[in-house]
Structure formats: C-alpha cells, structure tokens
Amino acid sequence: MSQQGTAADYAIETEGLTKHFGDLVAVDHIDLNARTGTVLGVLGPNGAGKTTMVRMLATLSEPTSGTGRVGGYDIVRNAPEVRSLIGLTGQFAGIDELLTGEENLRFIGRLLGMPTGDARARARELLAQFNLSDAADKAAKAYSGGMRRRLDLAASLVGRPKILFLDEPTTGLDPRARGELWGLVRSLVADGTTVLLTTQYLEEADQLAHEIAVIDRGKVIATGTPTQLKAKIGGQTLRIQPEDHGQLENLRALVAERYPDLDPIIEAGAITLGVNDDAIMPTLAADLRERSIGLAEFHLGLSSLDEVFLTLTGHRTEADESESEEAAQ
Known part of the structure; x- marks a missing residue:
C-alpha cells in the first residue's frame, strides 16, 4: 500500500509478508500500512488469506518470509511487546459459555495480571459500555448471538489495547446486531484505537474503513479509500x-x-x-x-464496492453471493 508518511504514522506495517502451508501459498507478499487511529479494512472472500494474515500480525503464527511491525515492534523478534499492545476478536466467540458475562471479563483481567479489584472494576466498566450490565450475572450460554459478539469484543478490550484486530467480527449476526457492533467500533476509533478489520461484507468495509485493501487468493490486488476504489472503475x-x-x-x-x-x-x-x-x-x-x-x-x-470487487476479481465475495441467492429464493 503506497502511502506517504513516517513510520510513526503507522500502527501496522507489513512488507512482503508471506505464509506457506506446504505447497499452498496462503498469503503472498502482502504490503500494508494502517495509519494510527484509523480503520484499515481488509476485504476479500473466504480463503483469500485474511485470517492467516491476522494470525501472523497477532504473533500466533510466524511468517514464512517478509516482515511485519505492530506498534513499531517486529512481530517475530518482539512478539511479547506486540502482544502487550493488541486485542484480537476472531470469527467465533472465544468466551467461556459456563461463566457469566462478568466472570468472563474478570477472568481475562486476572490473566493479564490485574489485581482482583481492578479486574472487577474493568469488567463492570466494559459491561456498561457494551450495554451488557443487565446480563452481567447470566451465563454466557444464555446470551443471544449479538450479545456474545459484544462480550467477545469487550473481552479483547480488557487490557486497553492500542491496536485491535477484528477478524470478520459480524459473521452470522443479523442486521441490527451488526449495526450495533459497527457503532462500537466507531466509538473505539474515536478514542484513538487503531483497528484492522477483515470482512467479506462489502457494506461493512464501506461503512467503517478509512482505507481498504482488497485481497484475493493471498495477494493484495487494490488499495485505497472507498471513494478511490470506486473511482477505479x-x-x-x-x-x-x-x-x-x-x-x-x-x-x-x-x-x-x-x-x-x-x-x-x-x-x-x-x-x-x-x-x-x-x-x-x-x-x-x-x-x-x-x-x-x-x-x-x-x-x-x-459505483459501489460490490462493482469494484467484481471488476477487480471477476467474481463476488462469498457473502455477497450467498445473500443474492437468499434474496432470489
């Protein structure tokens, strides 16, 4: 992603980031920059390499080649420092369904080394922020899908990360729950958090991202603001x-x-x-x-991002295809 600016301007940087699984090239020489305090949307279909890229940036998987820096730290040489700066919400909720909402957040706070009182206070603060206070004492298994995703996002924020990775966070949510999560993301960015958002929802990228990288088959095939990408076609x-x-x-x-x-x-x-x-x-x-x-x-x-993606790749995202099929039924 060719952008003007100093290294300090970017919370996330990659250069030639590559990941092989045997003969499969899942991520192929990706260059990306995410400006501090913005949302970088990574748009692509299932199997494009989005999750593999996030796992490398979150230090959960080492790259085969290339480099990545998060908050100025190398994702391989300085993995502990990277982990201290980030939060991660994956495609599926990572909460313990047998614990209550507050217990889930307190547990994570204790794992992060917070004193018991601080962990309890942070849990209650987040439950209030995410409109979950009324369900604080309910087991997470009784939560709706939207509530679980909000709790999962709250869990990723217990340690007050400066950089947040959201890997397809609204997959499976209904439109109302998706809209609520979008509002939460906007509020986080307004407070200075940098977000890398992967999605296969064109509308989501258009609504939230300051800049977008379109990925297909492991490669970045286009970058720019939503307006710039639409102008390409x-x-x-x-x-x-x-x-x-x-x-x-x-x-x-x-x-x-x-x-x-x-x-x-x-x-x-x-x-x-x-x-x-x-x-x-x-x-x-x-x-x-x-x-x-x-x-x-x-x-x-x-022009919409739908036409942009179709023009660039010759096919739609799987999310768009499935929604079109549902509408036709």
Missing part, C-alpha cells in the same frame, strides 16, 4: 441485461466494438460497465435498437 456503473439471454454475446461484442477501452463484466445474464461519460447511454441505446437487442434492464447508478 468509473464514477458510475451501467448494467445492461438483454431480454433474450441468447443475445448476451451479441451485446458483449457490440460493447467491445464501440468501447474497446471499457472492461465489461458478464455475470448473471447481464453486462456491467464502469463509465465516466453520460453520453455513452444514449449512443449505446441507439446501437442496441439498431441491432434489435431488446432490454430487460438498462440502469445507470453510482
């Missing part, structure tokens, strides 16, 4: 769907002939184009009428 997106799917190839050939500089994506019986020139629409519409290609859809809209 044009400020607007034109979707064209012929009434007769048999005309799709004729439509593709027409677009390639008339607009060779555009890179059309063909998916689900339609063509999607990133466009910057509104004049394309009337010209293309006239060409389609001349060739008797009837249309089921001819829609111009603002």
